[in-house]
Amino acid sequence: MPTILIIDDSSFQRTIIKKTLTNEQFTCIEADNGRLGLEMAERESPDVIIVDLLMPDMDGIEFLKAIQEKGITIPVLVLTSDIQDATRDLCLKLGARSFLNKPLRQEELVPAMRKVLEPSGDA
Amino acid sequence: MEIDASDLDGIRELVNIGVGKAAGILSEMTGSTIELTIPNISIYSQEESGQIISQIGTERYSAISLDFKGVFSGMTYTLFPAESAHILIDAITGEELSEDRPEQPFSSIQAETLKEVGNILINGVMGSITNVLKSQLTYSLPTYSEADMPALIQNVRQEHREAILLAETHMFIKNLDIEGKILIIMGAQSFETLIQRVREISRDEEP
Amino acid sequence: MNQQKNLSVLTEFSDALPVGICVIDRKHIILFWNRTIADWSGYSGEEMAGQNLLDLYPDLNTPSYRVRIDQVLDGGPPAVFSSQLHTSFIPCRKADGMLRVQQTSVIRYPGSDPDHPCVMIIIEDVTELDHEIRSVRQMKDQALLEVQERKKAEKALEKLNAKLNLLSSVTRHDILNKIMVIDGFLGFAEEMATDPTQAEYLGHVRAAAMVIQNILVFNRQYEQLGIEEPTWFAMDTLIEAIDTEERLPIHSACEGVSIYCDPMLEKVFYNLYDNALRYAEGATRIEITCHPSSSGLIIIWEDDGTGVPEDDKEEIFKRGFGKNTGLGLFLVREILAITGITITETGEEGKGARFEFCVPEGEYRIGNPA
Numbered sequence: 001m002p003t004i005l006i007i008d009d010s011s012f013q014r015t016i017i018k019k020t021l022t023n024e025q026f027t028c029i030e031a032d033n034g035r036l037g038l039e040m041a042e043r044e045s046p047d048v049i050i051v052d053l054l055m056p057d058m059d060g061i062e063f064l065k066a067i068q069e070k071g072i073t074i075p076v077l078v079l080t081s082d083i084q085d086a087t088r089d090l091c092l093k094l095g096a097r098s099f100l101n102k103p104l105r106q107e108e109l110v111p112a113m114r115k116v117l118e119p120s121g122d123a
Numbered sequence: 124m125e126i127d128a129s130d131l132d133g134i135r136e137l138v139n140i141g142v143g144k145a146a147g148i149l150s151e152m153t154g155s156t157i158e159l160t161i162p163n164i165s166i167y168s169q170e171e172s173g174q175i176i177s178q179i180g181t182e183r184y185s186a187i188s189l190d191f192k193g194v195f196s197g198m199t200y201t202l203f204p205a206e207s208a209h210i211l212i213d214a215i216t217g218e219e220l221s222e223d224r225p226e227q228p229f230s231s232i233q234a235e236t237l238k239e240v241g242n243i244l245i246n247g248v249m250g251s252i253t254n255v256l257k258s259q260l261t262y263s264l265p266t267y268s269e270a271d272m273p274a275l276i277q278n279v280r281q282e283h284r285e286a287i288l289l290a291e292t293h294m295f296i297k298n299l300d301i302e303g304k305i306l307i308i309m310g311a312q313s314f315e316t317l318i319q320r321v322r323e324i325s326r327d328e329e330p
Numbered sequence: 331m332n333q334q335k336n337l338s339v340l341t342e343f344s345d346a347l348p349v350g351i352c353v354i355d356r357k358h359i360i361l362f363w364n365r366t367i368a369d370w371s372g373y374s375g376e377e378m379a380g381q382n383l384l385d386l387y388p389d390l391n392t393p394s395y396r397v398r399i400d401q402v403l404d405g406g407p408p409a410v411f412s413s414q415l416h417t418s419f420i421p422c423r424k425a426d427g428m429l430r431v432q433q434t435s436v437i438r439y440p441g442s443d444p445d446h447p448c449v450m451i452i453i454e455d456v457t458e459l460d461h462e463i464r465s466v467r468q469m470k471d472q473a474l475l476e477v478q479e480r481k482k483a484e485k486a487l488e489k490l491n492a493k494l495n496l497l498s499s500v501t502r503h504d505i506l507n508k509i510m511v512i513d514g515f516l517g518f519a520e521e522m523a524t525d526p527t528q529a530e531y532l533g534h535v536r537a538a539a540m541v542i543q544n545i546l547v548f549n550r551q552y553e554q555l556g557i558e559e560p561t562w563f564a565m566d567t568l569i570e571a572i573d574t575e576e577r578l579p580i581h582s583a584c585e586g587v588s589i590y591c592d593p594m595l596e597k598v599f600y601n602l603y604d605n606a607l608r609y610a611e612g613a614t615r616i617e618i619t620c621h622p623s624s625s626g627l628i629i630i631w632e633d634d635g636t637g638v639p640e641d642d643k644e645e646i647f648k649r650g651f652g653k654n655t656g657l658g659l660f661l662v663r664e665i666l667a668i669t670g671i672t673i674t675e676t677g678e679e680g681k682g683a684r685f686e687f688c689v690p691e692g693e694y695r696i697g698n699p700a
Contacts, residue, residue: 009161012133012325016255054139054161081143081251083393086156102140103255144397151394152415189407215415232463235412242410246398250406259444262407264435 002117003027005046007037007063008079009055013102017050017079020106021113034058038066041074048116053080053087064094075116079104124315126166133321135164137255138290138305141248146294148243153214158295167287172276175289179304181271185229187241188268188278191249193260194320195313197283199249200275200306201241207301212236214296229269238267248290248305256320279308286314337362350420350432350453353439356403358384361448370422370430370455387420395419399436402449408437413456414463420453431460495553502546509546512539551661554594560669562588562695563595565629569618571596572603578610582618584629590693592668601658602631602685610635610683620696627694629687637679646675669693 004026008014011032018028029044031037034051035058041049049067053060060078067076075097080087088099098112139162146157167175184202191197203211212218212233229237242265253260276284288307293300309317337353340362344351350367354360363378371378384391390399394416398409411419411434419434433456439448516536523529565584574580580603589595606613613635621628638646645651649660666673670690677684 010132010136010139011129012136012321015325054159056161081140082159083144083147083397084150084156086150102143103251144401148394148397151392191407232414232467235414239410239412239415242407243398246401246406246409250401250404253405259405260407261438261440264408264437265410 001025001027002047003029003044004113005029005031005037005040005044005049005074007031007034007049007055007060008052009033010052013052013104016104017109020104020109024110024113026113034060034063034066037063038070041067041072042070046074048113049074049076050079051076053078053082053091061090061094064091064096068095077112077116079109124311124318126318129325130318130321131164131166133325134166134288134290135162137252137321138162138164138248138292140251140255141246142244142292142294142303143247144251145244145247148247149215149240149294149296153296155214155296160293160295162290162292165289165291167289169285169287172284172287175276175287176272179272179289181273183269183271184275184304185234185237185241186268186270186275187238187245187265188275189245189265190263191260192262194258195260195309195316197307197309197313198279199245199308200304201244202272202275202304202306203237203241204302207303208233208237210296210299210301211240214299215240234267238265241265241267244292244303244305248307252317256317256324258320275306276308283310283313284308285311288314348455350451350455352378352383352420352451352453353448354383354399354451355446355448358382358399367420367453371420372422389421390419399449399451402436402438403447405438405447408435410435413460419451424457428457430455431457498549498553502550506543506546509539509543548661551594551597552664555661555664556592556668558593560590560592562590564588565618565620568596568599572599574603578603578606578613578616578633580616580618584618584620586697587620587627587629588695589627589629589671589689590669591671592665594665598662598665599631601662605658606633606635606683612636613682622696625688626691627687627689627696629689630684631687632677632682632684634682637677637682637684638675639679643675647673 004021006014006017006028007030008017009032014030014032018030021028029040029046031040033055037049037051038058040046051060051063058066060080064076064078067074076095077098077100078091078096079100079102081102083101091099097116100108100112142162143159146159150157165175182204184204185208187201188198191199208229212229215236245265249260249262252258270278276287286309288309290305290307292303292305294303295301340351340353341364344362345365347364348366350370351362351364352360352367353362360378360381360383363373363375365375368374368378378386384396390396395411398411402409411432413431413433416432416434418429418432420432422430424430433454435452436449437452439450512535516532516539520529520532520536523532565582565587569580569582569584572580591598603616606616610633613633616631616633619630621630642651647659647663651659663673666687670693672688674686675683676686
């Protein structure tokens with residue numbers, strides 16, 4: 001059963017993501033900021049990381065930079081309310097595998113997650 | 124009704140999603156990247172409405188409003204202080220962005236621009252609330268006015284004036300700060316319904 | 331299906347409306363295209379039904395349109411697209427080739443099934459209004475530009491004027507200094523002169539030097555004319571300011587009268603008084619009276635001296651007239667003329683001089699001065 005690390009400062013949003021993923025037989029662990037998320041990524045080695053962008057105490061962009069620096073290769077999926085193309089391009093440049101917009105749509109998240117988890121790993 | 128931190132967290136996230144969408148649209152309209160910040164949310168009862176006024180003052184705002192009716196009913200406003208309104212107009216109409224601005228009232232054409240931006244912000248926020256909370260509402264068309272906070276609150280029908288939700292947002296276009304306030308004013312019953320919906324989703328309670 | 335029934339009801343009345351109406355579903359497929367929008371676009375309702383709106387009009391496939399339409403589909407409030415920011419929602423041209431300017435509202439289609447939401451796009455043609463707005467805006471811009479240019483020109487003139495004033499005051503000062511030198515040496519020369527012819531010539535030189543000095547003094551006063559804005563003056567105050575030293579008393583019956591004039595008005599009364607002292611032989615008093623008339627306020631200044639001969643009545647106001655400087659009454663008339671006040675001599679020779687001022691309506695007040 002793949003483990004997903006959800007990093008989002010909003011417990012409301014984490015609950016929505018968790019509900020959607022648990023229904024699809026994923027195991028979820030949570031962090032409410034980027035710094036804590038980074039620690040958990042190193043310690044728990046999840047299969048996929050879902051990260052929000054706007055967060056206090058290390059935001060999503062800093063998080064992407066940090067895991068790149070640390071050489072962590074766990075695929076990251078960005079889930080944000082920011083729909084600007086410039087933001088998407090920046091995230092993909094910083095190594096994000098996939099970029100999804102809030103509000104979360106189950107029919108988008110689940111296929112994106114499965115694609116990231118495919119052995120080839122390409123989204 | 125007692126509001127706790129996780130209720131505020133839920134509402135903040137809904138506003139956040141709405142503002143993010145609005146910023147995406149404005150970014151295309153202005154041709155500039157927009158930096159977002161986490162909105163600040165506060166909730167006031169009718170008795171506490173004096174606090175809002177003492178907190179945010181009695182300056183005149185450019186206000187874009189619309190009514191909503193349904194599982195919860197009330198009025199929503201997007202407010203821009205004059206300084207932010209000028210930055211927005213300049214950014215959208217392609218005028219040179221400058222720090223000093225004349226203290227002139229807005230022309231009808233400028234008001235038209237502000238009305239559209241306010242409409243975009245309200246739609247983002249109300250859209251995300253109704254979408255995530257799966258609540259059907261009907262709305263009036265947006266209108267534009269210039270007034271201070273006491274007058275804006277007075278404008279709402281008495282029975283729809285029992286709870287005030289204030290979201291303060293900041294967007295940055297080319298490092299210029301655009302401050303927008305979103306006010307959602309509702310009756311007590313409507314407000315309880317809204318919070319109940321947020322709890323159903325955030326506390327693993329099935330609807 | 332309910333939706334179909336709803337749409338057929340919509341068709342019945344919306345074809346009669348002068349606005350373009352289009353209904354699309356969640357996937358942006360056109361369900362309805364009314365007659366007005368069919369006329370504007372050149373595509374009939376039958377042709378459009380079933381097509382994807384965003385494929386037909388790709389400009390709508392950008393966030394500022396698509397995201398906003400989708401928000402309405404997701405249950406959000408109506409989206410309004412101002413003609414000032416988006417010229418055309420569905421670009422189409424009028425018969426004369428002009429692009430129709432459109433004001434568009436996107437609202438949730440009220441009859442739509444919650445599981446299959448639709449939106450109604452309502453398009454108003456505001457081309458005429460838009461052209462009017464544009465031409466008014468253009469006129470306003472043009473007017474602002476002209477005001478700016480005029481202000482620039484005024485500034486340039488002010489600068490030039492200041493320069494000329496400086497030049498003339500410096501020149502005046504230098505010449506007056508030289509006249510003092512002439513005056514001093516003339517004094518020595520006159521004391522030393524023993525030959526009567528020589529003394530007579532020196533007398534001519536002194537007279538000429540005095541004329542030059544008077545011209546310069548006049549020049550200085552004339553330069554002050556019109557420099558300051560005209561303002562209100564109370565007659566009483568002006569008359570009280572004349573220092574009569576009990577030589578020739580003034581009786582004024584002009585209480586509460588104020589007139590609007592150049593600040594050099596003080597000089598006017600001073601000059602008239604000075605003239606009376608010099609020329610009104612045997613005069614015992616000066617009378618000032620005010621009489622409202624159909625052409626304005628008539629102010630009469632008269633003495634009981636010898637009066638002005640008939641032939642000189644107009645001449646006295648010319649530059650160079652008279653025994654003294656010949657500048658006094660010329661300047662008086664010029665000062666008054668700035669606010670449209672006229673002055674004439676209407677006395678009778680032998681009975682006294684009589685100066686009649688005519689102050690136009692609006693340039694005088696009687697009663698409590700504000």
